Amino acid sequence: QTLLLGQTFVADGNPFLEPWQEVIHINSAGALLIEDGMIRAVGNRNDLLCDHPQAQVQDYGTHLICPGFVDAHVHYPQTAIIASWGKQLIDWLNSYTFPEEMRLANPDYARQIAARYLDLALDHGTTTMCSYTTIHAHSVDAFFDAAATRGLRSVAGKTCMDRNAPDGLRDTAQSAYDDSKALLTRWHGQGRATYAITPRFSPTSTPDQLSALGALWAEHPDCPMQTHLSEQPDEIAWVRDLFSNARDYLDTYEMHGLLGPRAILGHAIHLEPREIDRITESGAALIHCPTSNTFIGSGLMDVAGLAARQIPLGLATDTGGGSSFSMLRTMAAAYEIAQLRGTALHPAQLIWLATAGSARSLHLHEKIGRLAPGYEADLTILDLASTPAIAQRAGQARSVWEVLFPTLMMGDDRAIADVWIAGHRHAASSG
Template sequence: MGRITGSCAYRARVLHLVADPAVAGDSAAQYFDDGVLWVENGVVRAVGPAESLLPLGAGVAVHEFPNHLILPGFVDTHLHYPQTEMIASYGEQLLNWLETYTFPTETRFRDADHARRIAELFLKELLRNGTTTALVFCTVHPQSVDAFFEAAKALGLCMIAGKVLMDRNAPTDLLDTAESGYEQSRLLLERWHGVDRLRYAVTPRFAPTSTPEQMSLAARLLREYPGVYLQTHLAENLGEVEWVRELFPAARHYLDVYDQFGLLGERSVFAHGIHLCEDEYQRLAQSGSSVAHCATSNLFLGSGLIDLDRLRAHDVRVGLGTDVGAGTSFSMFRTMDEAYKIQQLRGSRLDPLQALHLATLGGAEALRLGERIGNLQPGKDADFSILDLEATPLLAFRLKQCRSVRELLFVLSTLGDDRLVQATYALGRCVHNR
């Protein structure tokens, strides 16, 4: 499914961010109480107040959505599509959770038909929640990657994904080797990277499940194919951090393991980043690497409370990740809500505009895609959702009391979920309609 041709417009409330609120303050937000989003040939032609833009001219249909809000498509910087069927699994922290739930579930993805079924369900859930771009872990099986990209291509989505590399410390039937992981990844990225809106990510699961030889070959892929991504996990759990220290005694810290193999860079995204030292913050910033903040899974697995203030102080790029299946919801509203609570527990605050930035433009910039997605500026891909501000009786009642955009947004992120999303669009084409 490609870019839709023709011109149409959507009239509703419109909100998006044109900068980081932590830097630009309230001027980062553009809000139009009676706004128009004009889409032409799959990209944004104009956005602004209805009184300035209307009428648009002959042949341009204007679709009216009273008491609705248009937002940019959400950007999810970390999640696992194979774990869709094990979401809400009880009672473990990270390492036991992997052994008890994750690995047995992922073995089923040797079956290409099973992978296709889950990929289609997974993408439907993302779209039902207003998410149009994601950085996604597949499994060790190449067919899991093919299934995911085939489904994403059919919907015209901007997606990044890769085959998990894992050659030790996991069940035998989930292991590759350093050489087979390199070769399978090379073939997959040559098949998919740059096709339509798809991009490839070299994907070592995390340091404990890859030998030094495998991580060296992962770095070789990054050198041989400039423009591909690197995704992995970093300092999620204290037991994990200690395990990494035992496995790599020569490394100064967890991030240094990846750094020694040349895996840091502008397209490297490290999920979690909770238990970091000062040198790790500095190296993330110096290398241009990004962090995916996975609030719901960090609370669900009892992993810890991320220090967003310190990441901001070091100018590290950060996006939000739902981290399904340890994360308990595909909804970015639920994720923003949990991210707020984490900062409350730390004695800090997460401003509602900053939370929206993490879920949209900030996530796009963490993925180095800010020139194409993340907000509704003219010339960008028309990825957006239309929210029903009367989706539930409580929401409709509470929103009537709001006196500012910031308050409206905070209520949405506190009370909202998938029921908010009336419709989702990718490249101007409706890919979900409630």
């Protein structure tokens, strides 16, 4: 048994649907009992110290113990091309992304990048990630093997594309179905792995491929299905040309059996009213990728409006379209985008999005994303005074939220004091 002492971030509900003051609490004298990789008790420091005198104690002082961050949309193969200059979505894919994804045809390179990505993510406090891969089946094995080595709960699937991608980076409708099925059988539910059926987006899949993946999903409805939706106006116009019989972008998925409660739709910025209604009815989750949406010039997602419709929302870096591996930086960008739309997201809402919200969007909300008994002990410990700039602002604070907010706005990997994975303290990589 291990007893962690510190400030604790405790969420008992959705702070977008209920007043955050009622459902989110920071316990400044909090404690967490961990045993066999699980959280056994959450409470007050003195109570848990008294109840568990034999437990090994780790005292984090005024650091904030949070659920591990959950990054609900990343492309691990794009790790090495993060921060590539000067392009918007389609040109960015053709100039930077596809050439790099081609390099993962080499299984050794795929393994190297998977390890590099996961170590960077962990250093930034991310303990679960939902990743795209490349069209190569071994890129999925590389990712899940590397995640298993580190003990991580993770989600990924083979990225399927059978058109509008260069030679060497296309599969077919049949091979996408066959390879995805074989990978799903190998990985889904193995240890902490979840397999996600992954058509990249409508422009790079023929209707045949979308149908084949829709059929696979119907055979395995407990798997999530991830794809992209309505990220940029040029992309949406292209989809309209490619699918002249579809009512809108969402319909290109819906008509092929690719809309349902376990759908995970990235970006979803420029939505039609019909699309919002159908997403709401279907139970699909939308993933906010704020640093990507500004970096690639995509637009300002209506987070508050969509959350109010009770649509499950997650938060994500979208590495490497996003410009950071850090979920702290991502929370800052989410705050800034909401400000541009006239809403101030509260720090309680931002951390909730990066933990319980993302976990819910991946249907992992009964396992991770909360500090509560019965949850897996994936934790991120935040130093709320990690740099002189943050410390001097936090020192002026009049409330615990005012202490925390500068870390959300200005923090990076230096704010990650520790990470725990399934009850084990993770030794930070030296790189």
